[in-house]
Amino acid sequence: MNIARALTIAGSDSGGGAGIQADLKTFQELDVFGMSVITAVTAQNTQEVKSVHPVPVEGVEEQLQAIADDIHVDAVKTGMLYDEERICVIAEQIKKAGWKKVVVDPVMVATTGMSLFQKRALSALIEYMVPLATILTPNIPEAEVLTDRKIETLDDRKEAARQLVDMGAKSVIIKGGHQAEGEHVIDVFYDGESYHTFERPRVETTNTHGTGCTFASAIAANLAQGKEIFQAVEEGKAFIHTAIEHALDVGHGHGPTNHAAWRFQGK
Numbered sequence: 001m002n003i004a005r006a007l008t009i010a011g012s013d014s015g016g017g018a019g020i021q022a023d024l025k026t027f028q029e030l031d032v033f034g035m036s037v038i039t040a041v042t043a044q045n046t047q048e049v050k051s052v053h054p055v056p057v058e059g060v061e062e063q064l065q066a067i068a069d070d071i072h073v074d075a076v077k078t079g080m081l082y083d084e085e086r087i088c089v090i091a092e093q094i095k096k097a098g099w100k101k102v103v104v105d106p107v108m109v110a111t112t113g114m115s116l117f118q119k120r121a122l123s124a125l126i127e128y129m130v131p132l133a134t135i136l137t138p139n140i141p142e143a144e145v146l147t148d149r150k151i152e153t154l155d156d157r158k159e160a161a162r163q164l165v166d167m168g169a170k171s172v173i174i175k176g177g178h179q180a181e182g183e184h185v186i187d188v189f190y191d192g193e194s195y196h197t198f199e200r201p202r203v204e205t206t207n208t209h210g211t212g213c214t215f216a217s218a219i220a221a222n223l224a225q226g227k228e229i230f231q232a233v234e235e236g237k238a239f240i241h242t243a244i245e246h247a248l249d250v251g252h253g254h255g256p257t258n259h260a261a262w263r264f265q266g267k
């Protein structure tokens, strides 16, 4: 039986709600075969990131090579890349392997507050990863860091999205979870030609651990299945919204989204 294949290159979240764990659950729910390259192991739960243990660079390189040597990859999603050394190795391998559909989620800070990214790696992220992105998926604080501008209004989001496309991303979605507009959350998509806003009622919940990882992975799974970028984002948005509507009371802090909600709803 043939199946679409997606690869996540990200950090491990021992708590299971974000990172590699969220990505693989999402791939599985969307009928895509999931693979993983782990960049760092975090000791993390719904309340905090206790520690971060980067995987040695050779370990990252060898995981990438092992996959490239043997398995066709339809789409890639990147999350926590941690530092410049790892970014360089990963960008190089994505180019060398000819992996063309790439969702770049520029993970910087966990919902619970700890940095998952070394600030001095910002220029490497911009130079090496942004131009590889079929779509770049920053939240508002990440978009502010990448564009070096304050984002307060919807127009600011559109301007930032345009700037990120000018920096080399083929398309961008700036996620609005950190800046609700009244009762709504608004994500701004731009593909270099036109804008589209995805608007949903804000779900009253603190269980938002892993929302960004899950959304980016749903987009990657859809791309792996051959969908065009707009459709991949539109369906990914429906997937993440359902997962947040049915978010789980797991742990004592920010609980995870419900990756299985989509399937249980028969969608």
Ligand SMILES: Nc1ncnc2c1ncn2[C@@H]1O[C@H](COP(=O)(O)OP(=O)(O)O)[C@@H](O)[C@H]1O
Residues within 6 Å of the ligand: 138, 139, 140, 175, 176, 177, 178, 185, 186, 187, 200, 201, 202, 203, 204, 205, 208, 210, 211, 212, 213, 215, 237, 240, 241, 244
């Ligand atoms: N409370 C909420 N209600 C509905 N959608 C949300 C909520 N919080 C986040 N989202 C959505 O979840 C996705 C991830 O957004 P965001 O939380 O901004 O990113 P990140 O997890 O990377 O910080 C976006 O599509 C956003 O609109």
Ligand SMILES: Cc1ncc(COP(=O)(O)O)c(N)n1
Residues within 6 Å of the ligand: 010, 011, 012, 013, 018, 019, 020, 042, 044, 079, 080, 107, 109, 110, 111, 112, 116, 208, 209, 210, 211, 212, 213
């Ligand atoms: C390993 C890892 N990767 C990414 C995130 C960000 O996820 P979120 O901002 O949705 O909590 C995280 N908390 N842990």
